[in-house]
Amino acid sequence: MLANGILRRMHILFFEFVYLCSQRRKIVKARTLKKDKVNIITMGCSKNLVDSEVLLTQLKGNGIEASHESGSQDNNIVIINTCGFIDNAKQESIDTILQYVEAKDKGLVDKVYVTGCLSQRYKDDLEKEIPQVDAYFGTRDLPALLKKFKADYKHELVGERLLTHNAHYAYMKISEGCDRPCSFCAIPLMRGGHVSRPIEDLVKEAEHKAANGTKELLLIAQDSTYYGLDLYKKRNLAELMRRLSDVEGIDWIRLHYAYPTGFPMDVIEVMKERDNICNYLDIPLQHGSTSVLKTMRRGTTREKQEALIHSIRDLIPEIAIRTTLITGHPGEGEKEYEEMVDFVERMKFERLGVFTYSHEENTHAHSMEDNIPEEVKQQRANTLMEVQEQISFDLNQEKVGETFKVLIDKKENGYFVGRTEFDSVEVDNEVLIDASQHYCRIGDFVQAEITDATEFDLYGMVV
16 A cells, blocks of 8 residues: 555656646746847946947847846846946946846846957956856947847948937947057057048938937047048048038037047137037046156147147137046156146136046056056045136136026936036036926927036026
8 A cells, every 4th residue: 555655646746747847848938939128238438328329229120129228127138338448447347247147147137248348358358257148249349249139230220320318419429449549548459440430421320310309419439530531531520510510400519539639620610610519629638747748648748738728719718628637647746746737727627527547458558657556646636626626616607697508408306407518418517497497398408597506517597
């Protein structure tokens, strides 16, 4: 009897096992048949964001369901577009990769792909250290990435980029890569040499954007003033801006990342003559000491930079100039740093960003001794920004009582938040309009009188 009982129990267990296996096969089959959903995560700068938008457009154009930084839990494939510019950005990208690799290990996602600058620069190391990633791609490997989805790069989609934010503004990458020899910069290692996009393609993109509600174009590149040298054998940025300003429906064109050495002044002439080109210039100067600029291999001097700024302001006195500076580059002693502080105090830049020097492998500066402690670099950056805060406060106070054309970007914390032509997205001053007293529509222009100002914000009322 005991033996018969054991046999019956084994018989039951066998059929239970068979049943469970069949159910598991059904689950696996159902999961296999489930349509892929792709989530694209973007790290770093606006140039990376454009790349992600192009990827999103290509995936959707191939019939693949995709989104950008979706909060949904049902995305089974993740593509991380990384940044590899400086140490903090690299660490943030690595942390994000590890986060999604862990999610893959837990069965929350099926595949993790990594692309972008970090992947371009450190692909071999990443494959060795984080092998759980399904594939790594460089900055110009979009066709290879698409093949992972059995998709093809669709040339007919050029210019038809899906935006990941409100449609009233759009970044436009006018070129890729950089030919400059700056000592501290790893961008040529990650992005390659300078390649301009044809004017016709950019105009076509602008027309498509305008037809879909874009009112502001933000021109970006690794080096925008080099535009056209490869295609047209001359600096052709002024002609590009002129052609883009002719596109009906584009109210603002904003220029970013203009390299100062050999700056084409005809760009300022076009800016002056065209109403829809913002009186705004982002021109990274990087330092205010001639000796450090020489070490940086910037091809200019403090005196030449000051003369350039004065020439630009002579042509357009109301222009807003944004620049970036680096503290702690090899060769920057107290004397050179004080020269940079004096440079900022004399030039009174409308907008300023300060970064600490990052010792990057395979750059020219990496052969130099990185002998300035991190806390000293940071303290110097903080001091520069304190100087800039007072300059910005004084300049903003001069705006109180004036009326400006303001583009409304969003509603946040009880305010409609917008920008003047003198301010770019995310990095510059904002105009705050009390939503309890005024109604504004996102993406519309309003006339706003400035009633109060702080170091980095303006408060206004619609008039």
